[in-house]
Amino acid sequence: MTAERTRALQERFGNALMPTYGVPPVAIARGEGARVWDVDGRPYLDLIGGIAVSALGHGHPALVKAVADQTAALAHTSNLFLHEREVELAERLIALLGDPGARVFLANSGTEANEAALKLARKAAGPARPVLVATENGFHGRSLGALAVTGKESMRAPFGPYGTEVRFVPHGDAGALRAAVDDTVAAVIVEPVQGEAGVVPAPDGYLAAVREICDAAGAAFVLDEIQSGIGRTGHWFAHQAQGVRPDVLTLAKGLGGGLPIGACVGFGRYATAFAKGDHGSTFGGNPVAAAAALAVLDTVENEDLLGSAARTGAALAEGMRATGHPLVAGVRGTGLWLALVLTAERAAEVQARAADHGFLINAVAPDALRLAPPLTLTPEQAASFTGALPAILDEVNP
Numbered sequence: 001m002t003a004e005r006t007r008a009l010q011e012r013f014g015n016a017l018m019p020t021y022g023v024p025p026v027a028i029a030r031g032e033g034a035r036v037w038d039v040d041g042r043p044y045l046d047l048i049g050g051i052a053v054s055a056l057g058h059g060h061p062a063l064v065k066a067v068a069d070q071t072a073a074l075a076h077t078s079n080l081f082l083h084e085r086e087v088e089l090a091e092r093l094i095a096l097l098g099d100p101g102a103r104v105f106l107a108n109s110g111t112e113a114n115e116a117a118l119k120l121a122r123k124a125a126g127p128a129r130p131v132l133v134a135t136e137n138g139f140h141g142r143s144l145g146a147l148a149v150t151g152k153e154s155m156r157a158p159f160g161p162y163g164t165e166v167r168f169v170p171h172g173d174a175g176a177l178r179a180a181v182d183d184t185v186a187a188v189i190v191e192p193v194q195g196e197a198g199v200v201p202a203p204d205g206y207l208a209a210v211r212e213i214c215d216a217a218g219a220a221f222v223l224d225e226i227q228s229g230i231g232r233t234g235h236w237f238a239h240q241a242q243g244v245r246p247d248v249l250t251l252a253k254g255l256g257g258g259l260p261i262g263a264c265v266g267f268g269r270y271a272t273a274f275a276k277g278d279h280g281s282t283f284g285g286n287p288v289a290a291a292a293a294l295a296v297l298d299t300v301e302n303e304d305l306l307g308s309a310a311r312t313g314a315a316l317a318e319g320m321r322a323t324g325h326p327l328v329a330g331v332r333g334t335g336l337w338l339a340l341v342l343t344a345e346r347a348a349e350v351q352a353r354a355a356d357h358g359f360l361i362n363a364v365a366p367d368a369l370r371l372a373p374p375l376t377l378t379p380e381q382a383a384s385f386t387g388a389l390p391a392i393l394d395e396v397n398p
Ligand SMILES: *Cc1c(COP(=O)(O)O)cnc(C)c1O
Pocket: 109, 110, 111, 112, 114, 139, 140, 141, 142, 191, 195, 196, 224, 225, 226, 227, 252, 253
């Protein structure tokens, strides 16, 4: 099969878009469930799901109907007016989080959810506590505020200074965190598992230690569940498995199932730290995006996608481990959020060979491939990948 259309589109992409993403290797035309087809008609199993976004897969009837019906009825109001979908969505999130005192701010992306969280923490802390604490290799977004707390030096360094004191500590190191958090700190922001760093979990008990350290210092515990939330790990939210509640929680990615939406949830005094006029967004809580998010939450519940994520994820992880291939060092992660860790820095080649075999996976680090497929991935689809994996790896490491 030729790649003529892909090549033509890549050339136009290169001539029209800023080069922030390089030129992506695959041009996707359409999708159905966990399968997608490129513009030349080649099929792929989508094991990355738009980076943990396409929770229901592609073209799920519940999402299609919710978006179509809402667009026809009312696509936009701005926040000069309220509408029912945003209220329903906030109520649903509060119910899933099990705290009737929580309050929600709706945004359009993960970055914006984190901006809201940082502003919220600053507002609650007051001017005497301006410092933020974040983790090395962490990722929180690309705006100046979210980037200031992003621990990836290569992303952050070219855009400073940020006008904010940020202390970076190793992820998972409670001792280093304790030493960094004093009474000048407004907030600590962490991910339960570092997604962009390569699906790197913290040791058990880390979130409980963050909770305790923040409580002792009076700092806000901001938990970024933008990638880990909405069923990815087999729980609605990763922190629920640890029995720890943050002060501020941020969500996006899987929440909209492909429509852009983010949420910042405040608990306790952080529920009400913003006053009228403190924050806003023209599109935030948009009726169409909110309807999509409600369809995602309904479908996760109706189709037991938490159970599927846990079971299919375990089978996928086990299948990858069981290859026993010399290039496989191990598998990190839980649920349908995994990293295949290699014994050599050859993830980019594995990603390319996997695409040749019809599997989309993501070289998230030089030695790790990330899988974050639709939560609707079937066990048969998972097995088709683990079955093909030895041949893919052989092509890289003969
Ligand atoms: C993707 C991501 C973000 C940024 O979200 P955008 O929607 O790209 O702005 C922030 N934090 C984490 C943990 C993410 O995975």
